[in-house]
Amino acid sequence: MKFDLSVLTDNLGAIADGFMVTLGTWLGGVALGLALGLLVAVLQLFGPRWLRAILRVYIEIIRSTPFLIQLFLLYYGGPALGITLDAIPAGLIGLGVYGSVYFAEIFRTGFNSIPPGQLEAAECLGLSRLQVIRRIQLPQMLVLILPALVNMVTILCKETPVLSIITVPELTLVLSGIGSQTFAFAEVLLALCLGYLALVEATSRVGQALERRAQRYLGTSPVKKTLQEDIA
Amino acid sequence: MSASRANDAIIEARGMGKRFGDNTVLADIDLRVHRSEVVCLIGPSGSGKSTLLRCLAFLERYDEGEVELEGELLGFERGRQGQRVAASNRRVRQVRRNVGMVFQQFNLWPHMTVLANVTEALKRVKRLSRTDADNRGRAMLDKVGLADKAAAYPAQLSGGQQQRVAIARALAMEPHIMLFDEPTSALDPELVGEVLQVMKQLAAEGMTMVVVTHEMGFAAQVADTVVFLDQGKVVARGSPSEVFRHAESPRLQQFLQNYLERNAFWDTLEESTTHA
Ligand SMILES: Nc1ncnc2c1ncn2[C@@H]1O[C@H](COP(=O)(O)OP(=O)(O)O)[C@@H](O)[C@H]1O
Ligand SMILES: [Mg+2]
Numbered sequence: 001m002k003f004d005l006s007v008l009t010d011n012l013g014a015i016a017d018g019f020m021v022t023l024g025t026w027l028g029g030v031a032l033g034l035a036l037g038l039l040v041a042v043l044q045l046f047g048p049r050w051l052r053a054i055l056r057v058y059i060e061i062i063r064s065t066p067f068l069i070q071l072f073l074l075y076y077g078g079p080a081l082g083i084t085l086d087a088i089p090a091g092l093i094g095l096g097v098y099g100s101v102y103f104a105e106i107f108r109t110g111f112n113s114i115p116p117g118q119l120e121a122a123e124c125l126g127l128s129r130l131q132v133i134r135r136i137q138l139p140q141m142l143v144l145i146l147p148a149l150v151n152m153v154t155i156l157c158k159e160t161p162v163l164s165i166i167t168v169p170e171l172t173l174v175l176s177g178i179g180s181q182t183f184a185f186a187e188v189l190l191a192l193c194l195g196y197l198a199l200v201e202a203t204s205r206v207g208q209a210l211e212r213r214a215q216r217y218l219g220t221s222p223v224k225k226t227l228q229e230d231i232a
Numbered sequence: 233m234s235a236s237r238a239n240d241a242i243i244e245a246r247g248m249g250k251r252f253g254d255n256t257v258l259a260d261i262d263l264r265v266h267r268s269e270v271v272c273l274i275g276p277s278g279s280g281k282s283t284l285l286r287c288l289a290f291l292e293r294y295d296e297g298e299v300e301l302e303g304e305l306l307g308f309e310r311g312r313q314g315q316r317v318a319a320s321n322r323r324v325r326q327v328r329r330n331v332g333m334v335f336q337q338f339n340l341w342p343h344m345t346v347l348a349n350v351t352e353a354l355k356r357v358k359r360l361s362r363t364d365a366d367n368r369g370r371a372m373l374d375k376v377g378l379a380d381k382a383a384a385y386p387a388q389l390s391g392g393q394q395q396r397v398a399i400a401r402a403l404a405m406e407p408h409i410m411l412f413d414e415p416t417s418a419l420d421p422e423l424v425g426e427v428l429q430v431m432k433q434l435a436a437e438g439m440t441m442v443v444v445t446h447e448m449g450f451a452a453q454v455a456d457t458v459v460f461l462d463q464g465k466v467v468a469r470g471s472p473s474e475v476f477r478h479a480e481s482p483r484l485q486q487f488l489q490n491y492l493e494r495n496a497f498w499d500t501l502e503e504s505t506t507h508a
Pocket of ligand 1: 275277278279280281284
């Protein structure tokens with residue numbers, strides 16, 4: 001069989017749709033994961049004891065089961081619990097929940113890296129918990145955890161093919177469909193690799209730009225240095 | 233303090249106790265501080281000075297007794313049957329609103345400029361406009377002699393300057409009470425003076441102050457009352473001359489003796505020259 005890219009060009013519309021679904025579920029999952037993760041981390045640090053215990057169990061369960069099984073449970077087991085979701089929302093939510101526990105761990109490390117004395121000073125001056133988080137902790141820790149966050153975002157990108165199992169019409173599902181119809185597996189696999197490579201590459205570019213910006217913003221202040229010393 | 237002010241206690245701790253697990257760190261502390269009084273807390277390391285101070289700001293929750301700030305119970309509320317129930321965070325902040333605290337490690341926020349450190353709470357807590365907050369912030373920096381450092385970041389300052397910024401940050405909130413926990417202990421010796429100078433000025437202006445310190449000279453000069461703490465108990469208290477010159481407690485005598493020996497370095501000098 002000849003290597004023939006017309007298989008791809010003939011199906012460009014369908015491939016583009018699949019790419020957009022991948023992009024949408026991925027970025028949606030990232031947004032949900034970041035929000036949930038931050039919430040979990042904050043509640044773990046400041047929430048009541050019983051809630052912290054529940055969150056520990058949540059994290060443990062998500063971390064120690066395969067993403068595939070979690071998706072199955074959500075999509076096929078959900079209706080039994082009264083949660084009926086279309087494939088795309090189910091995929092997005094599944095990805096977000098899966099990512100949230102890793103994001104939560106990253107945020108938690110970040111929160112813990114801020115010296116407690118800084119928080120006590122804020123408390124004595126009358127700042128509320130939320131103000132302390134927003135004004136004192138987050139700005140200092142974001143610089144620090146940015147690389148870990150970006151890394152997790154790329155990992156989630158590479159998990160999106162799993163969504164094909166629950167029939168989400170994303171890039172992998174679309175292309176493997178084309179592959180089995182035309183037997184042009186080489187072309188299809190090449191397209192898949194290039195697609196994910198582009199996404200991951202774009203992510204790390206954005207991550208590097210953000211880091212540079214953060215460093216420039218902190219350029220006049222030695223905060224990054226002191227933070228690194230605190231962690232060391 | 234004059235007799236007319238006898239009931240004018242701005243801080244009143246009665247029978248206060250604090251445990252960490254099984255370790256009783258403070259026992260039966262009675263402390264009464266009057267308006268404009270300067271109290272210096274002295275005592276050996278580990279005697280509970282920091283813990284006492286932190287309980288007065290409710291950074292630590294005390295287990296026994298009561299603390300009142302300007303007549304308001306700190307950290308707790310009285311329940312229906314008069315029992316003690318934990319107060320909400322909001323209530324704690326409200327009762328603590330007139331307390332400023334200065335820490336040994338300064339605890340400035342490194343990602344903010346000096347001026348932003350001083351104005352943060354003015355903007356977020358007192359809800360001052362940016363202009364008003366900046367004006368007051370600059371006035372406070374001027375007061376501690378750092379008007380020209382407004383745009384600097386904390387790490388660009390010396391320790392003594394950082395501590396003065398921390399004092400300005402606390403003063404900006406117009407506290408009625410200032411608590412200092414060994415404010416000069418983290419400083420190089422040549423920087424101690426500039427911080428003590430600011431504190432002396434505050435005392436002279438009538439600020440109510442509780443100062444944990446190892447600077448006996450400062451205590452002797454500035455304190456109205458010196459309180460000696462040992463193993464979590466108040467062992468002696470009185471005017472500086474009562475405590476320093478007429479120490480009765482053997483523990484206090486021992487403590488002062490140690491202090492003198494540590495500081496009288498010239499004695500050893502003389503000995504070695506005579507022996508040479
Ligand atoms: N957070 C804490 N947890 C447990 N023990 C503590 C804590 N803080 C202080 N202590 C103990 O309480 C005692 C008094 O400490 P502290 O108030 O710091 O003394 P000082 O300031 O006089 O040196 C010490 O024995 C110390 O080990
Ligand atoms: Mg101490």
